Amino acid sequence: MRVYLDNNATTKIDPIVKVKMQPFFEELYGNPNSLHKYGMEVRPHLNEALGSMYDSLHAADEDDIIITSCATESNNAVLKGIFFKYILSNPEKNHIVTTSVEHPSVIDTLMFLSGHGVDVTYVDVDHEGGISANAMKAAVTDKTVLISMMWANNETGMIFPVDEVGAFAKEKGILFHSDAVQAIGKVPVNLSKTDVDYLTFSAHKFHGPKGIGGLYVKKGKALPNLFHGGEQMGGKRAGTLNVAYIVGMGLAMKQAVGHVEKMNSDVRRLRDKLEDAIAKIPDTIVVGPREKRTPNTLLVSLRGIEGESMLWDLNKAGIAASTGSACASESLEANPVMSAIGEDPELAHTAMRLSLSRFTTEAEIEYTIEVFTKAVERLRSISSTYAYTNEVA
Numbered sequence: 001m002r003v004y005l006d007n008n009a010t011t012k013i014d015p016i017v018k019v020k021m022q023p024f025f026e027e028l029y030g031n032p033n034s035l036h037k038y039g040m041e042v043r044p045h046l047n048e049a050l051g052s053m054y055d056s057l058h059a060a061d062e063d064d065i066i067i068t069s070c071a072t073e074s075n076n077a078v079l080k081g082i083f084f085k086y087i088l089s090n091p092e093k094n095h096i097v098t099t100s101v102e103h104p105s106v107i108d109t110l111m112f113l114s115g116h117g118v119d120v121t122y123v124d125v126d127h128e129g130g131i132s133a134n135a136m137k138a139a140v141t142d143k144t145v146l147i148s149m150m151w152a153n154n155e156t157g158m159i160f161p162v163d164e165v166g167a168f169a170k171e172k173g174i175l176f177h178s179d180a181v182q183a184i185g186k187v188p189v190n191l192s193k194t195d196v197d198y199l200t201f202s203a204h205k206f207h208g209p210k211g212i213g214g215l216y217v218k219k220g221k222a223l224p225n226l227f228h229g230g231e232q233m234g235g236k237r238a239g240t241l242n243v244a245y246i247v248g249m250g251l252a253m254k255q256a257v258g259h260v261e262k263m264n265s266d267v268r269r270l271r272d273k274l275e276d277a278i279a280k281i282p283d284t285i286v287v288g289p290r291e292k293r294t295p296n297t298l299l300v301s302l303r304g305i306e307g308e309s310m311l312w313d314l315n316k317a318g319i320a321a322s323t324g325s326a327c328a329s330e331s332l333e334a335n336p337v338m339s340a341i342g343e344d345p346e347l348a349h350t351a352m353r354l355s356l357s358r359f360t361t362e363a364e365i366e367y368t369i370e371v372f373t374k375a376v377e378r379l380r381s382i383s384s385t386y387a388y389t390n391e392v393a
């Protein structure tokens with residue numbers, strides 16, 4: 001059996017999305033900026049896809065959705081855009097507040113900007129892996145120009161207090177960006193209710209194609225371009241539009257948002273079943289209360305077992321999981337979110353992330369429980385650290 005439980009890294013394409021994209025590789029391949037029939041005939045499809053993104057996010061007609069190549073580009077565009085537009089012209093307001101567990105596309109970009117005079121405060125997570133709205137508010141100073149806080153964390157699934165922080169930012173006249181990559185299709189994301197100026201998303205996290213993402217920009221909050229050299233996207237992001245992928249992203253987002261209830265019933269039930277079984281294994285710690293997490297995610301720490309060994313045992317049995325985010329998986333360093341939670345340094349080396357999707361089946365979860373339990377037993381029986389810790393205890 002092959003079981004894919006790494007859906008926070010990427011997801012499979014929804015079969016109906018694939019069918020919808022197909023004509024744009026074959027007969028409908030015109031450049032939408034061309035004036036001939038080939039160009040003109042694809043434009044309605046682009047408009048339909050964008051319309052579906054506006055509807056899915058509850059964006060207003062006057063807001064902007066800029067299509068990008070991925071969430072990493074969207075996050076770079078916001079942070080560097082704020083730097084160019086606001087901080088360069090007014091270095092007195094050079095402070096950005098964020099969390100210590102943002103995706104590297106936020107953290108590394110902010111580190112780069114720190115080298116150019118930007119002052120960044122990284123608010124730490126609490127012992128559950130959550131972020132306190134009060135801690136975010138307390139980090140703000142009269143120099144703060146932007147708060148950037150993800151909607152849900154990719155490793156733990158913990159949902160962050162976007163409503164409260166967004167309302168606070170609005171009241172204080174501070175810009176608010178949220179990386180909603182791990183939220184869309186898992187929890188309601190309604191921009192008519194939550195005050196967000198910039199919102200990042202990526203199609204491959206909600207059963208759309210890889211290599212296409214977006215950035216929502218609230219009316220009146222336009223940022224300078226990162227890409228110059230063309231009039232595409234109203235001149236806000238130059239480069240020929242990837243029509244097939246935009247069409248795919250539009251439908252994938254509509255489908256994902258339409259399945260939020262299923263995620264919160266069926267997928268949550270399967271995740272909880274897996275979590276209950278894993279929690280029964282001695283010396284395991286699941287990070288964060290399940291009701292505060294996205295319904296598909298589980299980050300567990302297994303004392304005495306290297307995450308990589310566990311990954312290998314699961315992989316041999318056909319199960320795909322991860323020790324943390326995919327972009328850091330080649331480094332054998334401690335899981336950064338576990339380190340931030342900071343309960344026990346050993347835990348950071350034993351983290352396993354299991355993330356389900358609406359395509360995960362009951363049989364797959366039952367098989368995973370069986371394999372996972374046996375793998376823990378096997379690895380602990382040969383782990384000298386585990387034997388030692390148990391003797392000391």
Ligand code: C6P
Nearest residue numbers: 009070071072103154181202325326327
């Ligand atoms: N997280 C993970 O395994 P791209 O690939 O650029 O579209 O997405 C980047 C990204 C940005 N923000 C968040 C919260 C994310 O989770 C990701 C991707 C994957 O957790 C790969 S590192």
